[in-house]
Amino acid sequence: MVFVTGPLYSGKKTFVKEWMHWDEESLSRNAMWNVQDLAAGCENLEQLVEKLSQKQVVIATEVGGGIVPATAEERAAREAAGRLACLLAQKADTVIRVFYGIPTVLKGEEIL
Amino acid sequence: MMTLVIGGAASGKSEFAERLVLDAGNRPRYYIATMQPFDDECRERIRRHREMRAKKQFKTVECFVNLEQVTLPQKGVVLLECMSNLVANELYSLDGAGDAAVESIHQGILHLTSQCEELVIVSNEVFSGGSDYKGDTLRYLRILAQVNWMLAKEANIVYEVVCGVPVRHKGKGRTT
Numbered sequence: 626m627v628f629v630t631g632p633l634y635s636g637k638k639t640f641v642k643e644w645m646h647w648d649e650e651s652l653s654r655n656a657m658w659n660v661q662d663l664a665a666g667c668e669n670l671e672q673l674v675e676k677l678s679q680k681q682v683v684i685a686t687e688v689g690g691g692i693v694p695a696t697a698e699e700r701a702a703r704e705a706a707g708r709l710a711c712l713l714a715q716k717a718d719t720v721i722r723v724f725y726g727i728p729t730v731l732k733g734e735e736i737l
Numbered sequence: 738m739m740t741l742v743i744g745g746a747a748s749g750k751s752e753f754a755e756r757l758v759l760d761a762g763n764r765p766r767y768y769i770a771t772m773q774p775f776d777d778e779c780r781e782r783i784r785r786h787r788e789m790r791a792k793k794q795f796k797t798v799e800c801f802v803n804l805e806q807v808t809l810p811q812k813g814v815v816l817l818e819c820m821s822n823l824v825a826n827e828l829y830s831l832d833g834a835g836d837a838a839v840e841s842i843h844q845g846i847l848h849l850t851s852q853c854e855e856l857v858i859v860s861n862e863v864f865s866g867g868s869d870y871k872g873d874t875l876r877y878l879r880i881l882a883q884v885n886w887m888l889a890k891e892a893n894i895v896y897e898v899v900c901g902v903p904v905r906h907k908g909k910g911r912t913t
Contacts (some may be wrong), residue, residue: 632864634882661868690745691866703867710806725743725882725889727906 626678627735628717630710631684636726637684642730644737645682658684664709665702674712685710685719739846739856741892742903743880743885745863749901751818754859758816759793761855765813768795769804769849772823801826803835804845805851814855820888821861824881839883846891860885862897 629635640650657680667673677683689707694700714720720734728737740757744750758766768790774780784889788795795816800807804823809815817823820842827838834841850856863878889895894908 632862633868634864634879636886655879659868686868687865688867689865691863694867725885725895727889727895729906 626680626713627682627721628685628710628713629682629721629723630687630714631723632690633686635687637663637686637723640721640723640726640728641682641684654675655719656680656682656684659686661685661688661706661709664705665698667705667709670709670712673709674716678716679715683713685713687709710736738854738894739850739858739888739892740894740896740899740908741858741860741885741888742896743860743862744825744898745861745865746883746897748862749858750898753898753901753903754816754818754857755793757857758795758814758855762813764854765809765811765852766793766795767813767815769811769815769817770797771801771817771826773801773822773826778853779822798837802830804842805848807845807849807872809849809852812852812854814857814860815849816857817849818859819861820858821863821881824884828877828880832839838880840856841886842888843891848887850891850911858888858892 629637629641635640635699638652638658641647643649647655657677660677660683663673673683685706688703694703714732717732719735722729722731730737741753742750770783772779772783774783790797798807823842824838827833827841828835864882889907892907895904895906897906
């Protein structure tokens, strides 16, 4: 599994499509994105990671970089999203961070 | 030659960008300032920064909207700061480009590069604090992201400044 992360609107999906030579349909079939939203309220993150890692590519938006949110619910969601991202990165063979369309390999031997 | 410097609040991006300009040698230095003086606090801040830059032989050129109108007297090194301000001005000022902000800024950047030896642009990284935005904030983020993309594509060198440390994402830099 390849884990792709990066800031909001940094071009993560666009990169994956170009890199894999996928159209929108192949992307829908072989990748999951916005998985940071699945972390909130998830009872078992390890189980979620197992499920997600059946996909070829898993994409999450970095959401932990701003001001600590005002509500407990938002704080918990942000925590869970961060932990999910760490678990996905552990599980992944390759981790790529996309920064305004520019990919950087954070883990693995992939040469872009 | 064009260099893009992106970083979060107080990441050291301005200092780094300024250093890039000073390292470019003894050429005319222009600072394109995009911050509109809304109140006394803004004006005081602008005055202080102007004075600091004057010591480093920067000539300040103010441009709040429409970069295409900027004419530089000589070919030199240009520092444009900060793109996040310019985007806000283009979106929300009465004389701004509105929905055509990305295209207007793109044309403005090309216009600037044709008038200088080196262009250094500072932009803001505000995209790692969440993914659930609405209304005007969402619109602003979308447009700023598109502008950052466009700049990253046009730039020869792209740096992200993290805690004062420049991380190079594209090109070969003079420093680091």
